[in-house]
Amino acid sequence: MDLQTLTYIVVGLSFVLYIGIAIWSKASSTGEFYVAGKGVPPLANGMATAADWMSAASFISMAGLIAFLGYGGSVYLMGWTGGYVLLAMLLAPYLRKYGKFTVPEFIGDRYYSRTARLVAVVCLIFISFTYVAGQMRGVGIVFSRFLEVELLTGLIIGMGIVFIYAVLGGMKGITYTQVAQYCVLILAYTVPAVFIAMQLTGSPIPQVAFGSTVGGSDTFLLDKLDQIVQDLGFTQYTAAYPEGGKSMIDMFCITLALMVGTAGLPHVIVRFFTVPRVRDARASAGWALLFIALLYTVAPAVGSMARYNLTTTVQTGEIGSPDGNLLYAERPDWMERWEATGLLSFEDKNGDGRIQYYNDNNPAFQEQASEWGWQGNELSVDRDIMVLANPEIAGLPNWVIALVAAGGIAAALSTAAGLLLVISSGISHDLLKGAVTPGISEKSELMAGRIAVAVAILIAGYLGYNPPGFVAQVVAFAFGLAASSLFPVILMGIFSKKINREGAIAGMLTGLAFTMGYIILYKGVFIEPVIDNVPENWLFGISPEGIGAVGMVLNFIVATLISKITAAPPDHIQHMVEDIRTPRVTTAAE
Amino acid sequence: MSDNSENGGAAYWKANVTLIAVSLVIWFVVSYGFGILLVEPLNAIEFGGFKLGFWFAQQGAIYVFLILIAVYAIRMNALDRKHGVDEQ
Numbered sequence: 162m163d164l165q166t167l168t169y170i171v172v173g174l175s176f177v178l179y180i181g182i183a184i185w186s187k188a189s190s191t192g193e194f195y196v197a198g199k200g201v202p203p204l205a206n207g208m209a210t211a212a213d214w215m216s217a218a219s220f221i222s223m224a225g226l227i228a229f230l231g232y233g234g235s236v237y238l239m240g241w242t243g244g245y246v247l248l249a250m251l252l253a254p255y256l257r258k259y260g261k262f263t264v265p266e267f268i269g270d271r272y273y274s275r276t277a278r279l280v281a282v283v284c285l286i287f288i289s290f291t292y293v294a295g296q297m298r299g300v301g302i303v304f305s306r307f308l309e310v311e312l313l314t315g316l317i318i319g320m321g322i323v324f325i326y327a328v329l330g331g332m333k334g335i336t337y338t339q340v341a342q343y344c345v346l347i348l349a350y351t352v353p354a355v356f357i358a359m360q361l362t363g364s365p366i367p368q369v370a371f372g373s374t375v376g377g378s379d380t381f382l383l384d385k386l387d388q389i390v391q392d393l394g395f396t397q398y399t400a401a402y403p404e405g406g407k408s409m410i411d412m413f414c415i416t417l418a419l420m421v422g423t424a425g426l427p428h429v430i431v432r433f434f435t436v437p438r439v440r441d442a443r444a445s446a447g448w449a450l451l452f453i454a455l456l457y458t459v460a461p462a463v464g465s466m467a468r469y470n471l472t473t474t475v476q477t478g479e480i481g482s483p484d485g486n487l488l489y490a491e492r493p494d495w496m497e498r499w500e501a502t503g504l505l506s507f508e509d510k511n512g513d514g515r516i517q518y519y520n521d522n523n524p525a526f527q528e529q530a531s532e533w534g535w536q537g538n539e540l541s542v543d544r545d546i547m548v549l550a551n552p553e554i555a556g557l558p559n560w561v562i563a564l565v566a567a568g569g570i571a572a573a574l575s576t577a578a579g580l581l582l583v584i585s586s587g588i589s590h591d592l593l594k595g596a597v598t599p600g601i602s603e604k605s606e607l608m609a610g611r612i613a614v615a616v617a618i619l620i621a622g623y624l625g626y627n628p629p630g631f632v633a634q635v636v637a638f639a640f641g642l643a644a645s646s647l648f649p650v651i652l653m654g655i656f657s658k659k660i661n662r663e664g665a666i667a668g669m670l671t672g673l674a675f676t677m678g679y680i681i682l683y684k685g686v687f688i689e690p691v692i693d694n695v696p697e698n699w700l701f702g703i704s705p706e707g708i709g710a711v712g713m714v715l716n717f718i719v720a721t722l723i724s725k726i727t728a729a730p731p732d733h734i735q736h737m738v739e740d741i742r743t744p745r746v747t748t749a750a751e
Numbered sequence: 752m753s754d755n756s757e758n759g760g761a762a763y764w765k766a767n768v769t770l771i772a773v774s775l776v777i778w779f780v781v782s783y784g785f786g787i788l789l790v791e792p793l794n795a796i797e798f799g800g801f802k803l804g805f806w807f808a809q810q811g812a813i814y815v816f817l818i819l820i821a822v823y824a825i826r827m828n829a830l831d832r833k834h835g836v837d838e839q
Contacts, residue, residue, distance in 0.1 A: 242816055413788070438838045440837070
């Protein structure tokens with residue numbers, strides 16, 4: 162059977178599975194629609210959270226990003242896992258005890274203020290929409306790449322699938338579909354990684370393999386990789402803080418902004434509203450991180466092995482010797498196949514029919530290279546190829562390639578669905594029921610929720626097809642805003658009884674304005690950048706990706722100061738705080 | 752930490768906050784400490800094919816995060832029972 166047919170069959174089967182689950186788990190109340198009736202077992206919720214969390218970018222792009230950044234890529238590995246420790250200890254159990262439906266609802270109740278709730282909804286909608294636009298784009302790209310359909314067709318198919326299970330099943334449908342999607346995506350990610358690890362080092366465990374010796378020799382993979390990339394003029398793979406790389410303070414702040422941002426993202430927090438008990442919220446944060454770690458500890462192994470494979474495929478012999486480089490005519494099949502997609506391209510600058518792949522931005526090395534007759538780097542490689550081409554590089558059968566396609570689609574769909582649901586609950590529950598028409602019946606609210614999902618899908622699809630200039634910058638935006646606006650006020654709402662309405666609103670607005678302002682200034686979202694986005698211009702050397710960490714600190718400081726000079730929260734709020742801190746409130750008789 | 756049952760709330764909360772504080776110190780040390788601030792000195796130490804600082808940044812910190820959540824969840828269940836605030 163040819164690859165194309167097989168891919169259609171595997172992806173088609175996965176869709177049948179998702180839709181089947183959606184029909185089985187149709188939501189019949191707002192409780193089921195928003196929080197799956199609070200009946201999701203912790204292990205299943207952990208799996209759903211992991212699928213929700215790991216987007217198309219995690220699946221397709223992250224390993225490639227690490228492959229080219231080396232040590233610098235660690236910010237994503239630590240940043241996108243460490244937030245779960247904060248969730249498990251600082252937020253999830255207490256928000257579950259609070260026991261209502263949405264994050265803005267908590268902020269509104271705790272700070273006894275409709276304004277606070279509205280500010281939170283605005284943050285939530287902005288964060289989630291920027292994020293979901295990127296996901297829909299991912300859905301379209303995966304479809305068009307693997308199924309060879311137009312981007313628009315791919316986007317419409319993806320929107321249709323999400324539409325069916327998000328509108329019908331609400332949180333309940335999404336949760337159980339995500340469990341299935343997790344299984345598909347983790348299988349698709351780890352199978353090729355295991356085979357590549359085995360071929361390269363003889364060890365089947367990728368996490369061990371990239372610390373092992375390369376087949377047949379007694380040299381360690383990472384040492385050999387450091388050596389060969391350095392010999393080609395790049396910085397060493399494992400070296401910390403190389404010239405032109407990220408500085409220590411920037412690594413620190415980016416990691417912090419990503420961790421805190423993770424814990425402040427509404428579509429992640431709301432997952433912990435769906436479990437039956439407080440203790441399940443803690444356990445399910447642990448399960449979620451376990452399932453996420455399965456991918457996140459394999460990704461750096463894939464990154465280093467892929468970089469090694471790519472480099473040694475091209476540099477077949479001694480660097481600088483006339484026949485040390487791969488003849489273009491003898492390139493392997495996978496290179497030929499991916500050239501057709503434009504993800505890989507070759508330009509024979511010196512006309513010797515061989516591929517030279519090296520760092521021509523390194524002046525000292527370029528001088529040396531010129532003596533060998535190298536006239537510039539001839540191979541350009543898109544980072545996504547590091548995951549997409551893995552099965553072919555490892556020479557795996559076609560069904561594995563088909564599985565990777567299904568995995569990429571699963572990763573994009575599951576994240577998009579989770580985001581769309583929090584947008585819809587923000588609109589139907591926080592805006593409509595919370596502010597516009599408080600008297601709305603449960604049935605009408607449920608209908609409003611469904612309509613809101615449908616409309617959100619259309620807008621997300623439109624943004625995915627016509628991405629505004631800023632889609633590429635959204636990661637910095639979504640995480641920075643979540644870190645600097647929502648996380649601090651939720652945390653203070655639980656751990657302090659003194660922070661009041663005025664403090665919370667001022668804190669959120671300060672964090673939001675500072676972070677948004679800084680990112681716009683350097684990255685020019687909506688407008689042209691005002692200042693060149695280079696390290697010399699940054700405040701304390703912190704890049705826009707990391708500035709959310711500073712915004713968060715400002716939020717804490719402003720909220721504390723303002724709360725000190727204004728009236729303390731009323732008694733019933735202080736009791737509410739005591740109540741959410743305890744899983745079961747003991748009776749006076751005890 | 753005491754058998755202060757009529758005031759279970761305050762003692763329970765204090766024990767919880769202490770546990771969180773200890774956990775977050777470890778959380779900080781393995782990621783920001785070993786993985787970022789001290790990565791260069793630690794990279795001088797090699798174990799297997801890994802430089803230690805690099806390993807913490809790309810593997811070790813994640814494993815420690817997992818252990819921290821597991822220990823916290825288990826300890827809190829015990830704490831809930833001790834203070835009589837566990838869910839049935």
